[in-house]
Amino acid sequence: MKEQFLDLSKNRRSIYALGRNVSQTPDEIVNLIEENIKWAPTAFNNQTTRAIILFGENHEKLWDIVADRLKSEVPSEEAYQKTLQKLNSFKAAFGSVLFFTDTNVVHEFENNFALYADNFADWAEQAQGNAQFSVWTSLAENGIGANLQHYNPLIDDLVKDAFNVPDGWRLRAQLNFGSIEAPAGEKEFMNDADRFRVLK
Template sequence: MTLAENFLNLEAKRRSIYALGKQVTVGDDQLVSLIETAIKEAPTSFNNQTVRAVILFGEKHDQAWDLVADRLKSEVPDEAAWEATQNKVNGFKAGYATVLFYTDTDVVKQFENDFALYADNFYDWSEQGHGIATYATWLAITEAGLGGTIQHYNPLIDDSFAQAFDIPSNWRLRSQFVIGSIEAPAGEKTYLADDDRFKVLK
């Protein structure tokens, strides 16, 4: 099998896993190395490297999802909705680790100033860089036999996370990536017809 075929198989293997657990055999140091390398090797516009990450294990991972639950409690309309929300958040807390993905807005602003011709694009390009880094991280943990799911509780949790985890004020939270053992497989994935998605011209 070629490297290209291996990569495409890994892409197909990567899924959103919601039943996550703590039965992780990959050591914390190895997991950190996987995540850091995936992010460092991911491309960014002008190589401006705007992506930042905070990796949470153990009590800090649990604390993050307790903070999410506390914040969401004030947003739900009734007890039934709160119970459903709490169950969902507890599912993420049941995972092993969380990666908080941030964008360094100071870097974005600097490039807007330095390259004024493209100033309107740098925020969008930073979002692309975030997406690529997140995807690279997801593939890396998939290859390691782990599952993950991306969540977006920002901006509701931005302030509480910044205070709890000593986040610089110029870092803007973009997503929360939960990692853990795969306790149940993903459901079947459906696809749009190729004719609706692709156009090939020669």
């Protein structure tokens, strides 16, 4: 059995120590991200995934938004400082990808294919997983580390205002990426017997 794809998948890890020492240009990274999202499968080929790719001041602005928004959510100043330390590690990365679902397309397919209407929101989430995994793995293949965050929906309105997000785009995740300044830790797995069943 060929295992090149499996090896690439194993190489995709959550890297939290990220920097800006990448050898690729922003344009090269943008092309890589865009191509991965375009080729990631979606139900009915409805192509519901959208992305905004941030570099430089815009990337930093995102994590300032998150920091400001969380200040009112964290119970104490001590806890906030710990949160801020984590957010600053994201801010130290080279860039971010904001992943969105275009809910206008979801609703269009719900209306046009009534028999499957209850499934299109779930299928859009599956499409998100496909796109995020594809982008993340492809970045890892090129020596770029990443980690995936979910500060939505707390930051949705602020992000919409800051980056002129179209109506109907629903924020689903934030992927930070950059140079790998420290490797990921060991990955633990549940027992295969609890995860899989094989019937022959």
